[in-house]
Amino acid sequence: MPDRPFTSADLELLRKWDTPTICNALEIVVPARRARGFSYRPFVVADPALPPICGLARTGRIRAAAPSGRSREEDRAARLGWYEYVADADLPTVVVIEDLDEEPGFGAFWGEVNSAIHKGLGVLGCVTNGSFRDIDMLAPGFQILGGVVNPSHAHVHVVDFRGEVTVHGMPCAHDEVVHADRHGAVVIPAEAVRALPAAIELCARRERVILDMAKRDDFGIARLREALAAAEEIH
Numbered sequence: 001m002p003d004r005p006f007t008s009a010d011l012e013l014l015r016k017w018d019t020p021t022i023c024n025a026l027e028i029v030v031p032a033r034r035a036r037g038f039s040y041r042p043f044v045v046a047d048p049a050l051p052p053i054c055g056l057a058r059t060g061r062i063r064a065a066a067p068s069g070r071s072r073e074e075d076r077a078a079r080l081g082w083y084e085y086v087a088d089a090d091l092p093t094v095v096v097i098e099d100l101d102e103e104p105g106f107g108a109f110w111g112e113v114n115s116a117i118h119k120g121l122g123v124l125g126c127v128t129n130g131s132f133r134d135i136d137m138l139a140p141g142f143q144i145l146g147g148v149v150n151p152s153h154a155h156v157h158v159v160d161f162r163g164e165v166t167v168h169g170m171p172c173a174h175d176e177v178v179h180a181d182r183h184g185a186v187v188i189p190a191e192a193v194r195a196l197p198a199a200i201e202l203c204a205r206r207e208r209v210i211l212d213m214a215k216r217d218d219f220g221i222a223r224l225r226e227a228l229a230a231a232e233e234i235h
Contacts, residue, residue, distance in 0.1 A: 002175075006193040008091045011177065014054045014193070017200055019181045022188065025199035029192045038186040039127070039145075041168035045182045046135060046144035052181035053124040053143050054188075055092040057172050058085065060161035062130060063100050064107025068157040075157055082158045087121045094178040095123050096185075098165035099130030105147045107154025112137035115144070127178065127185045129167050145180055206231040 014022065019038075027034050060082060068075055086095065095118060099105060110132035116139045118126070125143030126132075131150035138144065147168070164173045170185055172178060177188040188196070213219060213227035 002090070005190055006177075010193050011054045011091060014179055014188075014196060015052045018052055019179055019183045019186055021200055021203070022179045022196065023186050024203045025196045026186065026188065026192060028199040028202065029195045030189055033189070037170065039168040039170040039184040041129075043127075043145040043168065043184060044132075044147065044149055046132065046138055046142075046146070048182040050125075050141065050143045050181075052179060053094055054177065054179045055094040055124050056089055057174060057176045057178045057187075058089065058093045058095045058123070058161075059097070059163060059165045059172060059174050060085075060095070061098045061100050061159040061163070061165060062109050062156055063159055064109070064130075064154040064156035065101045065103070067155045068159075070157075078158045082161050083117065083121065085161050086118060086123060089122060093123050094180060095126040095128075096165055096167055096170075096172045096178060097126060097128040097130060098167055099128060099147065100159060104129045105131035105150055107131065107152060107156035108133040108150045109153070109156045110138075110144055110146065111153070112139075115139040115142045118142070125180065127167055127170075127172075127180050143180070145182075145185060202234070206234045209234065 023038055108131040110126060111134035119139040119142045127145045129147040131148045132144045132146045133151055162174050164171060172187050177190060177193060179186050179188055209231045210227045213223050
């Protein structure tokens, strides 16, 4: 088992908060990452009502617009190799797949069957610039943040896996911690995982001063200045 500065319980705890809250806390814990490490293009979300997901990244790249050029046996081996890679994890995972086609999403890797397989292998959901289908038949509770919805899988095939990928502006490497919900996704540095709950609590206390002031009948610029000053004094 890899020596990590966090446990499965730590990742589960982070699922209590939405991804914007995680990003806010990261600005405190690792301020150097304030402008990187998160998605910044919109996703199509399979089920916006699902709670956030947080797990270790399983990364891969796909294409679908044309056949792979490999034999059927080689394609089958590549697909099985992908599943074996995904299954080799001691903690819950989040799949991050980059679609390399000129028009990402030409063919759907995700649907009823693949969501069921991946859920069975311990995957909580997927973040991809590619497409998905079978919206009403996806595995229950399996979240997908995708680029588009597409009815066909075309020539979709696994190109490679375990390397660094970039999805909607978010670079992600194997085994990095990924947090995602209907707002998008963010990579959490391993050393920051356990520090986030305290930072989240600090953010909440600072924001509460401003939110409470904004609800007052006498709220105005003077009160806003007062609230902002008070919030800055909270450490």
